[in-house]
Amino acid sequence: MSDGNYDAVLLVSFGGPDGPDDVLPFLENVLRGRNVPRERMLEVAEHYQHFGGKSPINDQNRGLLKALEEELARRGPHLPIYWGNRNWHPLLTDTLREMADAGVKRAIAFVTSAYSSYSGCRQYRENIVAACAPLGDRAPAVDKIRVFFNHPGFVGPMATNVGRALDHFPAGDRAQVPVLFTAHSIPTSMSDGCRYVAQLTEAARLVAEQAGVAHSQLVYQSRSGPPTQPWLEPDICDAIRTLHAAGSRQLVIAPIGFISDHMEVLYDLDTEAADLCRELGVDMVRAATVGTDPTFIGMIRDLIAERHYSLPERMAIGSLPANHDVCPLDCCPAPAMRRPERPTTPPSP
Secondary structure (H helix, E strand, O other): OOOOOOOEEEEEEOOOOEOHHHHHHHHHHHHOOOOOOHHHHHHHHHHHHOOOOEOOHHHHHHHHHHHHHHHHHHHOOOOOEEEEEOOOOOEHHHHHHHHHHOOOOEEEEEEOOOOOOHHHHHHHHHHHHHHHHHHHHHOOEEEEOOOOOOOHHHHHHHHHHHHHHHOOOOOOOHHHOOEEEEEEOOEHHHHOOOOHHHHHHHHHHHHHHHHOOOOEEEEEEOOOOOOOOOEOOOEHHHHHHHHHHOOOOEEEEEOOOOOOOOHHHHHHHHHHHHHHHHHHOOEEEEOOOOOOOHHHHHHHHHHHHHHHOOOOOOOOOOOOOOOOOOOOOOOOOOOHHHOOOOOOOOOOO
16 A cells, blocks of 8 residues: 555644534534633634634645645655544544545654644644544554654745745835744643743744844734633733834734644734734734745655655754654643643644
């Protein structure tokens, strides 16, 4: 079935509703087992209804899937690609069953998160194990690809996008335009057990260096926990207000924590942060995510190939080494906030 270590590729993502009727069932999936007030769920639901009840993430994953299929057909390895989500169709349980029915014995999983954390890495591995459990001996063995925050195939396209955003401003102003690199906030009880902040800090430094950015800051967005629970700060809107108070009237926001323009980007940045900038009189440009940039798609192919063919080289740039292929047993532990008395909505990748 294959000339290497794997029979198939599994694309794993968060999932999102495809229409207004899907929004509440989707959020109930996300929040199942967590004592989150219904008012909070309805508040998040309104974010989706603001865009017609449809999350862009599924169409973006379809585009990613198609681009990766074409890349593998062109360069190999010639492996079928399956797609499964944590919270909405196609669900991992259905996809793993489909793979087992097709005779897949071993698969390599690409998760749409560039960084290490419980919600962005370990939880997806737990989801895969749970989806495989009902299949018994028929379940494929699934190995996750390493996180790619410092891979040149991610850093390069992101730096190009930041450069294009800076091109919006007069040439004489660009060197002074601040860039806010933003990522999904997580509880500090989660970040304390992983390298999320260190990896984001390094990725932002590498992108800023390649894009020639002189003034940048790492900030966070999309907090969903109770006010009493510490989450990573500063918040994007607080950072905008601080820059404005210091005299900044031009700004680039670069969503380095995301690989596609899904709901957290469209609502929290293109709506809330953009509205704040207009209110303050700040000329803001939001840099694009990597999406289906050919270099990024080529990177995914290379990450698959390095594991499929057991290649010795692990490409990475900057001061941090390439991340491990196989996560240690104690990697990115579940934080205390996952106990029922301290629930939150988990971040998407």
